[in-house]
Amino acid sequence: MPNNPSDLILVDQISKYYRVANKQPGFKGTLKHFFDRKTYDVPAVTDISFKITRGEIVGFLGANGAGKTTLLKMMCGLIHPSRGLVDVCGFSPQRRQTAFLKEITLVMGQKQQLIWDLPPMDSLYVNAAVYGLSDYEAKVRINELADMLELGEELTRPVRKLSLGQRMKSEILAALLHKPSVLFLDEPTLGLDVNAQARVRSFLSEYNKITGATILLTSHYMADITALCPRVICIHKGKLFYDGDFDSLANSLSPSREVKVELKNPCSKDQFEKYGEIQDFNDRFICLLVSRDKLTEVVSKLLTDFDIIDLEISDPPIDQLIGDLFIKGEVN
């Protein structure tokens, strides 16, 4: 794979297999499992290659078990690939050299690094010492990030007393204290309410703009991906099947637009069949699916032919489209 100076991350033909053993139910199965354990390799990731340039925000999409978290773990050096090469910031991640570890951070939505019974501030000062920050540097950095994350006295309250959103923001603060240039975020908004999700998203977007940090993100919330990731990498059963622009993906997934019309006077359903596919209908409301190339023509005809109070054009829900994509595992 040719190396370009602007490429920060190179993943070349990477694969990961996990060795597992199945056990049959019951006593017989237990004995067999104990004396004659049969193990086999399950592929989690197969021959995946891509490059990521400095400052990009890339979303990894895939159903549960698709292999996106495994991929993230290999890129941050937590697990060793079975085959292939990974290069992050010029380092081989699995060697976990100090200089590499100072360049990266990993945030896992459901895992915490903060000490449960102490205030986040204690954990922050441990991290500061581990990463070699002076007390002054640590203080300035904590204040800076706390402002961005809207954290105040929560930092001096025991972690166990914080809400999930406050805890997550504190986790992010702890993970960013050492100014990493690559952020690996595995479901960072998992379990958060809508407002907390929005705050984390706006923080990440601002952090990326201010620091130019590269962000690699997995999330099951499409809002995270649509708000943050111009580029997405889609994985299905351990294989990469799409790597590119998110908008292009959305367009290719949905060649049609939804046209919702509110009528002044009731009309019959059959009057609308020639304009597009009818999604929903009642006397004075209709929702049509219209192909993009006919959209202008159809809208102008509707405005001419009917007495319309309101007209709205939108994309079909992206969650639904991506959900269908995961089932299908390919882009048309």
Add this chain to the structure above:
Amino acid sequence: MSFKVIKTLLTTQYAYMLEYRIEIALWALSGVLPFIMFSLWSQNDVGNTFGLNDIGLARYFLSAFLVRQFSVVWVVFSFEEDSLSGRLSPYLLQPLHPLLRYVAAHLAEQATRLPFAIAIAITFFILNPSSFWLPSLPQFFLAYLSTHLAFSIAFLLQSLVAALCFWTEKSSSLERLIFVPYLFLSGLLVPLSAFPSNVLKIAMLTPFPYLINFPARILAGMPVDIFNGFLAQIFWISILIPSVNILWKLGVKRYTAMGA
């Protein structure tokens, strides 16, 4: 590792342990096995068989209790829990060896135990006034040093087993392989002087007598080969450090970051 990291880790872990002071008091109380053994042996009047009178027996078991308080290790259990729950993952991605965090936790816990251990020792002297003694300063210093070395050996031995978590996932069950010989050969149940000479010779080839018996004898002011004792402690540490290091490096390659 800089002094600042050590200081910050220890103060943070101490603050953490103070949150659990009641539990630590109970753990300190749960370490009364040497007193139970003392009571058992003194009631059966077997002190002479061990080459000790009642006062010697009392001092030995009190010393064994104190040494145990400051050399007890549970790294295998914490490590296994962290490994299975995925808490190990962020530790592996920081420029600090994860085992050093457990060392800090143990040292902080020892500091938290100190007042409880002193209180238990005072209670022991109140109940057995004839056994009261204060070790000389050199004795205390040597006992202190050998207890720290005993802690290091115990920690490294358990770390060796803990590193097997990368292969077996439930390595705490393997800890029994260490705990049983530890129980019998360390001097926790009975002073090693009670052993037949051929058993004693074999026992002295293992690291276990240097975990309790050796420091306890120094603290109790009993005759002990100080030079060879320290030499053996240093020998075991110098064997165990590279062993843990090798096993750790091999194991970490197999880490699958379960639960994370």
